[in-house]
Amino acid sequence: MVRQLTLTPNSRVLLEFGDEAHVVSFAAVRVWSERFAVHVGWSVGPLEDDPRASARLNLYRSDGANSQL
8 A cells, every 4th residue: 555655654644533633654654553553453545635644544443433434
């Protein structure tokens, strides 16, 4: 996905859930995934027409709910 979205360590990634929105660097996502990804399902996907970031971080709970809903 990194190649497909042409993400660099400084690319901004958006995480939204509920009424919260967080934008972090892709480098921060990589560190997070190394430390915590085993506990939650996740993916990085495209984010179109949103100037806040270059990609979206999707989190999935064990019951199937995800951060995009």
